[in-house]
Amino acid sequence: QSALTQPPSASGSPGQSVTISCTGTSSDVGGYNYISWYQQHPGKAPKLMIYEVSKRPSGVPDRFSGSKSGNTASLTVSGLQAEDEAAYFCSSYGGRYNPYVFGSGTEVTVL
Amino acid sequence: EVQLVESGGGLVQPGGSLRLSCAASGFTFSYYWMNWLRQIPGKGLEWVANMKQDGSEINYEDSVKGRFTISRDNAKSSVFLQMSSLRAEDTALYYCARGGVLHGFDIWGQGTVVTVSS
Numbered sequence: 001q002s003a004l005t006q007p008p009s010a011s012g013s014p015g016q017s018v019t020i021s022c023t024g025t026s027s028d029v030g031g032y033n034y035i036s037w038y039q040q041h042p043g044k045a046p047k048l049m050i051y052e053v054s055k056r057p058s059g060v061p062d063r064f065s066g067s068k069s070g071n072t073a074s075l076t077v078s079g080l081q082a083e084d085e086a087a088y089f090c091s092s093y094g095g096r097y098n099p100y101v102f103g104s105g106t107e108v109t110v111l
Numbered sequence: 112e113v114q115l116v117e118s119g120g121g122l123v124q125p126g127g128s129l130r131l132s133c134a135a136s137g138f139t140f141s142y143y144w145m146n147w148l149r150q151i152p153g154k155g156l157e158w159v160a161n162m163k164q165d166g167s168e169i170n171y172e173d174s175v176k177g178r179f180t181i182s183r184d185n186a187k188s189s190v191f192l193q194m195s196s197l198r199a200e201d202t203a204l205y206y207c208a209r210g211g212v213l214h215g216f217d218i219w220g221q222g223t224v225v226t227v228s229s
Contacts, residue, residue: 036215038156045206045222046156051215089156093212099170100148100158100212 003028004090004103011109012080020106022073022090028101030071034093037066037075040105041086049088050075077108085110113137113218115207120223123197127227131192133207133220140188141165144211147181147192149203150222157203160192161211174200197227 005023012018022029022037029035035053038046048057050066053073063078073092077084090103119131131147146161160171160181169181180193190207204224208216 034212038216045219046216047219048210048215048217051217052213057215057217091156091215098173099161102156102158104155 003094003098003101004092006088006090006103006106008104009107009109011111012077013111014080014082016080017076017078018080018108019074019076020088020090020108022075022092022103024071024073024092024101026071028092028094028098029068029073031095032093033068035066035068035073036091037064037073038089038091039084039086040089046089080110082110084108115209115218115220117205117207117220117223120205120225122226122228124229125198125227127197128193128195129197129225131194131205131207131223131225133190133192135188135190135209138209138218141185143209145181145183145190146208146211146216147179147190147205148208148216149201149205149225151203159205162190194225197225199227201225202227 010018033053037050039049040046053068054066065076087105089105094101114136117133147159162181178196183190204222206222207220209218210216
């Protein structure tokens with residue numbers, strides 16, 4: 001059972017926006033600003049899209065943005081494109097004895 | 112090109128052992144924390160273990176403590192995962208990944224499959 005809760009699916013039409021939530025507790029998401037988001041296409045390794053809540057690694061389009069409020073983090077994909085169709089996983093630092101906790105993943109479909 | 116390449120996966124019986132390897136290239140390996148993570152196909156990701164740049168700090172996920180050992184060889188730009196007392200629930204695709212808390216896991220290998228079955 002994943003420690004962080006994500007909706008199993010989300011969808012949007014090309015050009016629209018989709019927001020994925022990631023809910024944890026005060027021991028992980030709410031307690032630290034070390035939230036990461038990963039994109040995973042079928043049969044491929046995960047790719048880092050967001051780190052430290054809202055920072056984008058070099059090469060990640062600015063259509064991807066992250067935020068956090070309380071115990072819930074969010075990933076927004078604006079201007080949806082066909083290649084954004086993938087699974088998205090959130091991750092949070094969970095403290096010294098449970099350093100990395102992941103969400104169950106959200107399948108994003110571009111209609 | 113920055114790259115991680117895992118190897119060593121395979122089919123092993125319950126209670127058996129396996130050693131995974133991950134070879135890094137394209138970056139200064141000794142500068143980074145290195146991690147092992149795993150994923151059951153169609154399921155979520157699970158962090159397994161990590162090791163600090165100089166090996167002075169090691170962490171394990173609770174279910175693998177006492178059974179798995181992470182190590183690294185900075186001279187060979189490689190990280191390893193020795194797995195023993197393997198269980199069916201250890202069956203997964205195992206990834207090595209660079210990074211950690213501050214900047215996320217920013218480089219991943221392609222993964223190596225471990226199947227524990229009789």
